Amino acid sequence: MATFYDEWLGFWSQATEKRRRARKVIHEEELTWVKTPQDARIALLVAPETGFATWGTASMVAEIPVGGHTGEHAHGEEGIYIVDGEGCSIVDGARYDWAKGSTLWMPFGARHQHFNRGPVAARYYSYMAIHLEHAIGLAQLEQFSECGPTGRVPDVPLSASGLDQQGRRIVLRWEDAPRRRGTEAGAHSRRDGEVPLKADAAMQAQGASNHSLFIDFMGFVGRGRQDFQNMEIEITGILSDEPSAHGGKHAHMEATLYIIQGEGYSEVDGEKVPWKPGSCVHIQGPQTVHQHFNTGRVPTYQLRCSPGIRTHFFQKIAKERFPYLWFETRSSAEVSG
Structure with missing residues (x-):
């Protein structure tokens, strides 16, 4: 009779076969763009949903229309790279300005929202580990408001240094x-x-x-x-x-x-x-x-x-x-x- 140990012995070969069958690349023209409560236009890149064998990670690319903003939400850690455009993010009540080439970090559980303040659509790349969080019971995605046109950016303090009140970097500009x-x-x-x-x-x-x-x-x-x-x-x-x-x-x-x-x-x-x-x-x-x-x-x-x-x-x-x-x-x- 097979035991749990027999199943464990097969884990490596199962993982090897999963990696062999998985995708290695995805191109822009293969993306499936959707609208969500958070983003007016977003597509998954390397993620389990698109056929990749990741370690619980998911990467995405999203666009914020001219004069628009994302929703406000909170979740686990997220890394963001600004591919194009300029704007700002409000993270836990402070404003961080960004432009093309900036890198941002969203701390675990931080409330955040992004605003396009430039003349072209802002495009950003996002990297998360939400599937890893889900596997261990920590994936809690909370939506506070939805994406849409911006009347005015909320009046909150600006962090000129790019650091939060704990001395942690939230944004690093390209230069x-x-x-x-x-x-x-x-x-x-x-x-x-x-x-x-x-x-x-x-x-x-x-x-x-x-x-x-x-x-x-x-x-x-x-x-x-x-x-x-x-x-x-x-x-x-x-x-x-x-x-x-x-x-x-x-x-x-x-x-x-x-x-x-x-x-x-x-x-x-x-x-x-x-x-x-x-x-x-x-x-x-x-x-x-x-x-x-x-x-x-x-x-x-x-x-x-x-x-x-x-x-x-x-x-x-x-x-x-x-x-x-x-x-x-x-x-x-x-x-x-």
Whole structure:
């Protein structure tokens, strides 16, 4: 007679098959746009509902019409990146102004609402872990008001620093995000057939030459977090590679990449996955081997996100069983489309 232990023994093979069958990318033209009480126009990107095997995360893209606002609601942590437009958010009674390229963090349970104060539709990318919350009984989504046209923005205090009263960063503007160049190509590279390098803390902190440019938002492992105190989700920052270059070949736990600029493809566990602006690529983990190639004429900007359960939990406790691996570093050598 089969027991619970027999079922447990099959968990890994079940998960492996689920990952094999899941999607790896979704493109702008494949999105299903809907109206909800919160958003006038919103679509799911990488999420279980769209066929991805995530670690409880969901990413979305939404638009706020000119002269409009979102609903007001509260839920678990959320990371937001402003793809286009300008406006402000009211978070727990304080106003935070934002523009294209800004990154915002909604603390767990914070009441918040977003306002478009510019001449074009404001588009934002959202990253949450609501399915993880649901799995453990913490998914409480409360709606206080619905989206619609704005008469006037509520008169509440402005946070000029982008910090809340507890000293936590709520918004980081594009021009204030730290920039750093990747180290020289060739460092840590491995020949075909060689055992890949296990990443130590120093390699993870510097990115080990994976890309030519890093723009830090909520920060990479081992680096500053710009006063963000996120734990459940992480909009790490921008990964960038020059035209005709490719990033390093490596393997790690779950990450999501939303393409802001440029075009190219990724090799994900041996499969070629093309992308362009508006595409969203899913790196499933726990040791997905992948590499990104810029086949366009401008530097690529990939918005990189990862779940907090990876960054602050499993990446630390499971590093011997599922270590972060490097196979080769970035190169400026010409790549084919």
